[in-house]
Amino acid sequence: MVPARPSLVMMALLGSAASGCAAELPTEASARGEVLFKNCVQCHGDSGEGSTLMNAPAIAGLPQWYVEAQVTHFQTGWRGAHADDVEGLKMRPMSRTLKSAADVSLVSAHVSKLAVNRGEASLVGDVAKGQSAYATCSVCHGADGTGNEAMKAPPLRQLNDWYIVAQLRKFKTGVRAYEPADASGATMKAMAGAVPDEAAMRDLAAYIHTLPL
Numbered sequence: 001m002v003p004a005r006p007s008l009v010m011m012a013l014l015g016s017a018a019s020g021c022a023a024e025l026p027t028e029a030s031a032r033g034e035v036l037f038k039n040c041v042q043c044h045g046d047s048g049e050g051s052t053l054m055n056a057p058a059i060a061g062l063p064q065w066y067v068e069a070q071v072t073h074f075q076t077g078w079r080g081a082h083a084d085d086v087e088g089l090k091m092r093p094m095s096r097t098l099k100s101a102a103d104v105s106l107v108s109a110h111v112s113k114l115a116v117n118r119g120e121a122s123l124v125g126d127v128a129k130g131q132s133a134y135a136t137c138s139v140c141h142g143a144d145g146t147g148n149e150a151m152k153a154p155p156l157r158q159l160n161d162w163y164i165v166a167q168l169r170k171f172k173t174g175v176r177a178y179e180p181a182d183a184s185g186a187t188m189k190a191m192a193g194a195v196p197d198e199a200a201m202r203d204l205a206a207y208i209h210t211l212p213l
């Protein structure tokens, strides 16, 4: 039903005040992004703040390029198709409810505009140890944790601390980044391999949680 509307609106506008066009089209696009996002809130929360109950991370404020990339990876099975990836297996079918690349872009744009909300600290780690270990990470993710699009490295500072640990574990064990063609995943898998143990993962997450938003 919704897909037919933009073209009708466009025809109506072209037939009348052409000056209204530029203002009207982005509004239609963001409205569609908002509608598509309704399929995400049952797990990611009304404001994209995440849900520990669903093991669904905060996604609010992640950059559009990264959300697009990850949703596409879930769709193609580069992420979330590993038999031991309990959480990824929940996200994968949801990614496939988005039927076109245009819809992936629209919902990703909507997510990127939501206010960041990483929640309260939920684990105990040694922040000082995490800070020194983070020196390696900052090469790609930035000293301030804001990420680096050119390196396809996402921002980390707005992630839930528990989700950071979960993902480091998944990269290290190969539950994420198992697909050889997934170059950005492979880069991160190598880095997680160098994080010695769960305690070091918690230290890193505890430090990242202290980075200013």
Ligand code: HEC
Pocket: 036, 037, 039, 040, 041, 042, 043, 044, 054, 055, 056, 057, 059, 062, 066, 067, 070, 071, 087, 088, 090, 091, 094, 095, 098, 107, 108, 111, 166
């Ligand atoms: C049934 C619950 C569920 C629904 C609905 C859902 N997700 Fe997810 N999503 C998850 C879970 C669980 C994860 C964590 C996967 C993991 O641990 O690797 C996730 C992960 C993600 C990630 C990766 C975040 C990151 O930092 O890498 C993105 C992006 C995402 N979801 C976007 C969406 C979008 C957009 C929608 C709506 C179209 C959606 N999700 C709907 C459960 C869900």
Ligand code: HEC
Pocket: 069, 133, 134, 136, 137, 138, 139, 140, 141, 151, 152, 153, 154, 156, 159, 163, 164, 167, 168, 184, 185, 187, 188, 191, 192, 195, 204
């Ligand atoms: C050489 C560059 C590089 C370095 C160094 C690096 N990363 Fe990454 N990291 C990436 C890339 C690229 C991705 C995106 C992977 C993907 O596309 O699935 C990523 C993804 C992540 C994710 C998943 C984010 C999400 O939203 O799901 C976490 C967590 C993470 N990195 C933490 C770290 C930590 C902690 C360190 C230091 C121990 C580190 N990274 C070092 C490149 C790097």
